[in-house]
Amino acid sequence: xxxxxxxxxxxxxxxxxxxxxxxxxxxxxxxxxxxxxxxxxxxxxxxxxxxxxxxxxxxxxxxxxxxxxxxxxxxxxxxxxxxxxxxxxxxxxxxxxxxxxxxxxxxxxxxxxxxxxxxxxxxxxxxxxxxxxxxxxxxxxxxxxxxxxxxxxxxxxxxxxxxxxxxxxxxxxxxxxxxxxxxxxxxxxxxxxxxxxxxxxxxxxxxxxxxxxxxxxxxxxxxxxxxxxxxxxxxxxxxxxxxxxxx
Numbered sequence: 001x002x003x004x005x006x007x008x009x010x011x012x013x014x015x016x017x018x019x020x021x022x023x024x025x026x027x028x029x030x031x032x033x034x035x036x037x038x039x040x041x042x043x044x045x046x047x048x049x050x051x052x053x054x055x056x057x058x059x060x061x062x063x064x065x066x067x068x069x070x071x072x073x074x075x076x077x078x079x080x081x082x083x084x085x086x087x088x089x090x091x092x093x094x095x096x097x098x099x100x101x102x103x104x105x106x107x108x109x110x111x112x113x114x115x116x117x118x119x120x121x122x123x124x125x126x127x128x129x130x131x132x133x134x135x136x137x138x139x140x141x142x143x144x145x146x147x148x149x150x151x152x153x154x155x156x157x158x159x160x161x162x163x164x165x166x167x168x169x170x171x172x173x174x175x176x177x178x179x180x181x182x183x184x185x186x187x188x189x190x191x192x193x194x195x196x197x198x199x200x201x202x203x204x205x206x207x208x209x210x211x212x213x214x215x216x217x218x219x220x221x222x223x224x225x226x227x228x229x230x231x232x233x234x235x236x237x238x239x240x241x242x243x244x245x246x247x
Contacts, residue, residue, distance in 0.1 A: 003049050003051060005046075005051070007032070008032050008034065008038070008039075008042055009042060009046060009051075010149075010150035010151075011028055011031065011032055011150065011151070011152075012028055012039060012042055012043060012046065012052075013046070013051070013052065013146075013147070013150050014146045014147065014150035014151040015027075015028055015146070015151075016043075016052065016055070017144075017146040017147065018145075018146045018151075020055045021055075025039040025040050025043070026039075031152070058144065061112045062140070066114055066115055067112060067113065067114055067115075068112070068113055068115065068116060068119060068138060069110065069111070069112050069138070069139040070110070070111050070112075070113070070119050070122075070136055070137070070138060070139065071108060071109070071110050071111075071136065071137055071138075071139050072108075072109045072110075072111065072123065072126060072133050072135070072136045073105040073107075073108055073109075073133070073134045073135040073136070074088075074105070074106075074107045074108075074109055074126060074131040074132060074133050074134060075103075075104045075105055075106060075107070075131070075132045075134055076106060076107050076130070076131055076132075077130075078103070078106075080130065081099060081106055081107065082099065084107065084129060084130060084131055085097045085099045085107055087129045088107065088109055088126060088129065088131065091111075091122060091125045091126065091129075092122075093111045093112055093113055093118065093119075093121075093122040094109060094110070094111050094122065095110050095111065095112055096109070096110040097109050097110075104134065105134045105135065107131065109126065109131075110139065111123075123136070140172075172231075172232050173205070173229060173230065173231050173232075174229075174230050174232075175206075175227060175228070175229045175230075176227070176228060176230075177225065177226070177227050177228075178222060178223065178224055178225060178226045178228060179224070180224050181224075182224065183197060184197045184198075184222050185222060185223060185224045186221060186222070186223065186224075187221065187222060188218065188219050188220060188221050188222070189204050189216055189217070189218055189219075189220050189222065190218035190219065192222065199232075201232050201233040202230055202231070202232050203230070203231045203232075204216040204220075204222075204228060204229070204230055204231075205229050205230070205231045206228070206229035207220065207222070207226050207227070207228055207229070208226065208227040208229075209223065209225070209226050209227075
């Protein structure tokens with residue numbers, strides 16, 4: 001069932017997704033000009049309605065000696081997809097499962113292992129419950145940001161990083177959304193190169209716009225809202241993405 005929410009609800013969801021642990025109801029109340037009791041009541045209502053479900057810790061497992069985080073893209077038969085998603089969660093080492101509305105690669109499963117042998121064992125268990133593993137990759141970094149339209153209008157918006165992958169050697173691929181006001185917006189790829197906004201080691205390998213996937217060419221214009229896949233021969237520094245969004 002879909003629920004309607006107002007501006008107070010939106011602001012609560014914004015700040016809790018930003019940092020639930022350090023968000024004080026009094027701070028939200030002051031911004032929205034209501035009492036802290038009102039904010040606490042609204043949080044309870046959001047929980048009761050199933051909109052606000054859990055408060056999850058953001059754990060960087062790779063900082064723990066030896067631990068690795070993998071992402072498996074698996075295919076489940078459509079009628080069994082939800083059941084297999086729940087079964088996957090029962091496997092030790094599986095930390096999240098995303099169910100996608102797709103015919104293939106319709107379950108994205110994140111696992112953590114003490115080493116690669118541990119991850120291989122988990123992969124075997126996923127196969128045993130009836131999942132076909134289509135692809136797997138090491139998760140080098142993962143980034144989160146709250147849903148911008150629910151937040152204050154004066155929050156600066158940077159490029160929204162949606163995916164990250166390390167390849168062999170030092171090469172990397174990142175996927176992000178071009179922000180409003182980005183320096184590179186409304187320029188062709190060739191113009192961006194000529195103006196030094198795209199370094200020599202960077203290559204635009206994909207652009208998704210309004211649900212369509214475009215093949216990047218020199219004359220392709222980068223637009224606000226584009227989801228850009230960027231390949232880099234060398235590790236990307238944070239400053240190298242400045243042109244894709246304001247700071």
